Amino acid sequence: MTFKHYILALIVCFICKFFSSPLQAQILSVKIQTQDHQAVKLNWLDSDSSFTYAVEYRDSLEEDDWKLLPRTGGWPARIFTFEDTLKEGTGSRFYRVIASSMTQDADRGKLISWELVDELSAFQLNFGLALSGIDSFIAEQGVKIYKLTYETIDVHGRVTIASGQVAFPENKNQALPLASYQHGTVINTEEVPSRFSFSNQESIVAPIMASNGYIGIAPDYLGLGDSSGLHPFILAKPTATSVVDMTRAAKSLAQKEDYILSGKLFLFGYSEGGYATMVTHREMERHHAGEFSVTASAPMAGPYNVSGILIDTMLGDRSYSNPFHLTYLILSYHDAYGLFENASEIFSKNYSPRVEDYLSGVSSFESLSSGLPKIPLQMLNPDFVEEFSGNPTHSFRLLLQQNDISQWAPQAPIRLIHCSGDFTIPFENSQLVFNHIKKMGIDQVELINPSTTGDHSQCILPSLGRAKELFDAMKE
Structure with a gap:
């Protein structure tokens, strides 16, 4: 398996500097999407679809070892954003994002x-x-x-x-x-x-x-x-x-x-x-x-x-003949890229428990698709809709653009x-x-x-x- 290395350093969560490995063939742009005293949210995007990622940290440049940040589901993961919840008293923290090739030896088409x-x-x-x-x-x-x-x-x-x-x-x-x-x-x-x-x-x-x-x-x-x-x-x-x-x-x-x-x-x-x-x-x-x-x-x-006509049609304020297509799209992209840690980040308070039940294996895909509102917009968290609609560089829209x-x-x-x-x-x-x-x-x-x-x-x-x-x- 081939590895590429990318390093992001954050000093007291305010000053960030990007380092790149001499072996890398392209630059992975890593950004601080949000930050406060409780959490730091990292965001990164690349144009290659064949990598998974892991986020590591250390609290001092003198430490010998990088440590993996804890994540439900473990690493590596096909995600492009991750939030590190900081414990009280956390001082300086340094991060790096490591990308590894997903491609295994396969006899494709056999x-x-x-x-x-x-x-x-x-x-x-x-x-x-x-x-x-x-x-x-x-x-x-x-x-x-x-x-x-x-x-x-x-x-x-x-x-x-x-x-x-x-x-x-x-x-x-x-x-x-x-x-x-x-x-x-x-x-x-x-x-x-x-x-x-x-x-x-x-x-x-x-x-x-x-x-x-x-x-x-x-x-x-x-x-x-x-x-x-x-x-x-x-x-x-x-x-x-x-x-x-x-x-x-x-x-x-x-x-x-x-x-x-x-x-x-x-x-x-x-x-x-x-x-x-x-x-x-x-x-x-x-x-x-x-x-x-x-x-x-x-x-x-x-x-x-996908990033324009399709998603804008699904997010319109009129009825849609196949409302589940929106859930299908979001869950597929979540499976590929890791869009959220909790379904409530994207889905409404009435619908997100059903999504969580599906993701945890409690319910079937068919049951998730039944009894949906005719207007797909009603399945989503209004805060997510506002943020997505008002931000042309929203991470989800950028992923849609890649497709x-x-x-x-x-x-x-x-x-x-x-x-x-x-x-x-x-x-x-x-x-x-x-x-x-x-x-x-x-x-x-x-x-x-x-x-x-x-x-x-x-x-x-x-x-x-x-x-x-x-x-x-x-x-x-």
Whole structure:
């Protein structure tokens, strides 16, 4: 494991000086966020998502050893702020923040297990689609649907497993492109593509693509399906790594089943899946260009501007169709970064006990999401809302900014698809990305509005149709 060292010295909690190790590759900015006679709150941020941290102290420069500050849950931790409660009579105190690499040796994308879930003829698949109310797609051939598990890394860089679905067409006589579909937000860990069912529309997408001459891929993501822990909701790096590694595993299974790959790769997804599609497209082009060549992507109705449009929509004073998304977002970021020591720092006095019960394992995620106010703002501590809303450099907003995907330069063609009548994930998310890409002089970008009246849930099928239309024109 690789270590980086950063030192912050605080003299009588008023004078601070920053020292850096000669081995460090970048500067970690450590600040005193608040201080008084009872406590000192440290805050630090960096642009790297692969480190955990520990805070050490000593009360004299003559002391030989640094000591770890006490913390519930221990160190290291994926946090960016920590408060040291001072005992009466504490004089000078010196602090340092030590960052350590989270990355462990992992055989990322290694295919661990696979099982045949279902085998359907074209007639059976079309009949199931009709019963599911999906009459805009036609199956042209039969399919085999597999559930697989694979090795990847979790939000803290630890080796773990995840699951997903791969659907193969019955015809093996030609080279086939890959089409990876990233699903939308779910709370129930079993409502994922690997649990194929005609009652679960998003588990049908990969089989539809397979029946039309693709190898259909559909990752479950971390924290869902066979993957343990909390799902990292709208977190760029762990979302992208889970999809990248799923694609690797799917390619391995295709080879075992004697399918020939054409080398073409299409990415698409809706809602959270639109976000997952875009961060995966960026991840593949930036970090895996020698392994993957994205042919085209179609992110649909995704929350790309996390720190602005998404959070401001959730914190509005009107009802929101999915109020639990705000809790989901905060808890996911807390799991990744450590936002609070006590839930009452962020959540209201009525809701924070429920959050604490969930975090301590007393209650389930499903029970936490039930019976919520239609206006998500009512779940939060008013002091937190005031501080967050009035401070553009609030630590939580800075973390959200690190996970924005609204400004980047894709190399492969990208078709943004979003209904302008969407109030859950506003159309402005896609408009912002489109405008940025066009300003960079990139012409291989489209913004498609399938409906001016359809809301978020009503726009899934027409959006899928427009994505498949693009891929079909490019797959040969």
